[in-house]
Amino acid sequence: MRRKSFGSLQCPIARSLERVGEWWSILILRDAFHGLKRFDEFQKNLDIAPNMLTRRLHALVESGLLEKQRYSEHPPRYDYVLTERGRDFRPVLSALLAWGNKHFAPEGPSVVLVDRQTVAEVVPMMVDGRTGKRVATGRCSAPARSAGGGSDGAG
Incomplete structure (x- = not known):
């Protein structure tokens, strides 16, 4: 079942919840403020399933709260770093x-x-x-x- 989207509502609270309304997203942001930035760091600290973490990180990047910075070419690996929008959280x-x-x-x-x-x-x-x-x-x-x-x- 797909959840309702709040992105088109005029309410700034609803629009904000569209970006961070799932508890994993808020906990990922909390951990990013504590200096975590790598997939395995988030996974270990949160004890979150890899597929869920992948979806949440992707959504936070798409929403402009985190950005991916490549730190390894082979295999490709990324740090997830707070953006200005993310730091404003x-x-x-x-x-x-x-x-x-x-x-x-x-x-x-x-x-x-x-x-x-x-x-x-x-x-x-x-x-x-x-x-x-x-x-x-x-x-x-x-x-x-x-x-x-x-x-x-x-x-």
């Missing part, structure tokens, strides 16, 4: 990490973000890039602008 991963720690870690956080210089824990938050002020979600809305964009203000 980091705040989304940070937000998922913070949300998961808050709501799904009754034993306490197993992973936290830390400042590389001070080693102090960092708690991610959204900031308005124009004003530098914290985004208070209760005071924001995203009114639908066109058909297919959703009317609930969520995108």
Whole structure:
């Protein structure tokens, strides 16, 4: 059974999910941020079937989140490296990490973000890039602008 495609919807959340909406894709991106770049590294770390990993890497390359860089001619082998679009996904991963720690870690956080210089824990938050002020979600809305964009203000 083929899943529904969100690529033609006007909603930016739906369009984003079209690219990264499968959990393997998000975990591959997470591992890429941790420095993994080779097929066997992803496979070993994720314990993912080779055919599934091949499909997910292909989709992430097609979506412009990763790019292939050949490191061996015979046999042809590639590194999978984050693109600018892929690197821009980091705040989304940070937000998922913070949300998961808050709501799904009754034993306490197993992973936290830390400042590389001070080693102090960092708690991610959204900031308005124009004003530098914290985004208070209760005071924001995203009114639908066109058909297919959703009317609930969520995108």
